[in-house]
Amino acid sequence: MKVKRFFAADMRQAMKQVRDELGADASIIANRRVAGGVELTAALDYEAPRLSAPTPGLDQELKKTQERIVAARAELESGEMASHDQPLVNRQLFGESTRHAARQGSAEARELLDRLIQEPTELAKPAPAASRRAPDAEQTPAADVDSVGLSAMRAELAGLREMLESQLGGLAWGQLNQQKPKQAGLWRRLTQMGLPAEICQGLLRQVSDVSDVRQAWRMLLAHLAHRVPVLREEPIDAGGVIALVGPTGAGKTTTLGKLAARYVLKHGSQHVALVTMDTYRIGAHEQLRTLGRILNVPVKVVDDKQNLSDVLADFAGKRLVLIDTAGLQANDPYLRGQLDALAEQGRQVRNLLVLAATSQHRVMKAAYHNYKSCGLSGCILTKVDEAATLGESLGLAMEQGLPVAYLADGQRIPDDLSKAVGHQLVSRAVSMAGNEAPADQAMADVFAGMMHTQRAG
Numbered sequence: 001m002k003v004k005r006f007f008a009a010d011m012r013q014a015m016k017q018v019r020d021e022l023g024a025d026a027s028i029i030a031n032r033r034v035a036g037g038v039e040l041t042a043a044l045d046y047e048a049p050r051l052s053a054p055t056p057g058l059d060q061e062l063k064k065t066q067e068r069i070v071a072a073r074a075e076l077e078s079g080e081m082a083s084h085d086q087p088l089v090n091r092q093l094f095g096e097s098t099r100h101a102a103r104q105g106s107a108e109a110r111e112l113l114d115r116l117i118q119e120p121t122e123l124a125k126p127a128p129a130a131s132r133r134a135p136d137a138e139q140t141p142a143a144d145v146d147s148v149g150l151s152a153m154r155a156e157l158a159g160l161r162e163m164l165e166s167q168l169g170g171l172a173w174g175q176l177n178q179q180k181p182k183q184a185g186l187w188r189r190l191t192q193m194g195l196p197a198e199i200c201q202g203l204l205r206q207v208s209d210v211s212d213v214r215q216a217w218r219m220l221l222a223h224l225a226h227r228v229p230v231l232r233e234e235p236i237d238a239g240g241v242i243a244l245v246g247p248t249g250a251g252k253t254t255t256l257g258k259l260a261a262r263y264v265l266k267h268g269s270q271h272v273a274l275v276t277m278d279t280y281r282i283g284a285h286e287q288l289r290t291l292g293r294i295l296n297v298p299v300k301v302v303d304d305k306q307n308l309s310d311v312l313a314d315f316a317g318k319r320l321v322l323i324d325t326a327g328l329q330a331n332d333p334y335l336r337g338q339l340d341a342l343a344e345q346g347r348q349v350r351n352l353l354v355l356a357a358t359s360q361h362r363v364m365k366a367a368y369h370n371y372k373s374c375g376l377s378g379c380i381l382t383k384v385d386e387a388a389t390l391g392e393s394l395g396l397a398m399e400q401g402l403p404v405a406y407l408a409d410g411q412r413i414p415d416d417l418s419k420a421v422g423h424q425l426v427s428r429a430v431s432m433a434g435n436e437a438p439a440d441q442a443m444a445d446v447f448a449g450m451m452h453t454q455r456a457g
Contacts, residue, residue, distance in 0.1 A: 194391025
């Protein structure tokens with residue numbers, strides 16, 4: 001690989017130097033402003049020797065595509081440099097026209113990249129039947145070259161697109177930070193809580209016309225508390241059959257013990273029973289039997305000898321039946337059978353998804369999709385005392401419309417368990433956020449992620 005730096009007065013001249021010296025195949029790996037102009041760092045991969053004759057049209061199409069991408073990046077980056085170099089007075093006088101030009105340039109760049117991504121797909125279409133009359137033995141090497149070349153082209157285009165999305169995200173955040181610093185500050189505080197970008201964007205729209213920052217922040221928290229879904233009635237007070245489902249390590253068995261002890265303290269042990277479907281882990285049902293002996297409540301195991309319907313029929317006289325389940329991988333057949341058995345019970349069983357607040361947002365979202373087939377009535381957030389933020393959990397609840405039933409923040413039974421209340425959840429999320437605001441690069445990544453999500457959607 002050949003790497004070289006280029007210096008010029010502006011971005012256009014620097015890009016021209018790159019093309020003249022390294023050619024259209026060069027990739028820009030870094031750029032920054034320096035005294036007297038800009039500095040670009042470009043790299044060029046040496047072409048590996050071909051195993052067979054190259055495809056005539058492939059190299060030509062790839063070079064054209066790369067030239068157009070380099071031109072698009074030059075236009076985008078030159079527009080960004082111009083917006084930063086513009087004097088403050090000019091930005092104030094011509095702010096709207098500058099913003100319009102930046103938005104138009106960004107839209108054109110994204111549209112160009114969309115077309116460039118589609119072009120390799122057109123190249124990958126099979127040739128007409130007339131051109132495929134040669135023997136398979138003669139066509140196999142050329143087909144292999146085409147496949148490798150097209151794969152490399154798609155990979156390079158995807159990388160360049162990701163780079164452009166990152167630069168566009170930085171440009172969007174920079175414009176917001178300069179033109180609307182108060183709104184940018186609110187963005188930082190919401191992101192600091194761990195809330196997903198789409199929810200932050202929706203909340204900020206509702207206070208866009210509020211000029212006072214403190215009032216806008218109070219209104220944001222009020223809107224957030226109103227949007228977080230919670231169960232109005234405590235599940236164990238309503239009685240019935242409640243099953244705790246969720247990934248392994250989320251704290252299902254501990255939470256079940258807290259719920260059982262909470263109910264025994266309020267209503268006595270004669271009206272509650274425990275059931276476990278976890279015959280997968282060694283000694284899992286023994287853990288629940290120990291809890292049953294401490295609380296003086298009956299415990300039964302669902303296994304090959306007795307299915308879930310039979311066990312529930314035996315406990316038909318109990319006001320509350322709590323079911324513990326096994327946490328397994330999403331593709332495990334035992335998990336599928338477990339969820340199907342719960343789904344067959346219909347409304348007779350209310351399933352609560354147990355999620356660890358220490359998990360990443362995408363991990364919790366994957367867990368929701370893995371367990372939603374059994375019919376979820378709500379969720380329980382555990383390990384809140386170990387989590388850095390609470391926004392990821394609340395974001396999932398809002399996105400999926402999954403009411404929060406309980407909050408568990410410790411190992412003590414039954415003390416470390418509280419019923420979920422909207423404004424208390426928001427207050428807890430704010431207190432957990434701390435005072436360290438996200439850096440500009442982190443906010444630029446948030447905006448880039450929003451662009452990627454919008455494109456994927």
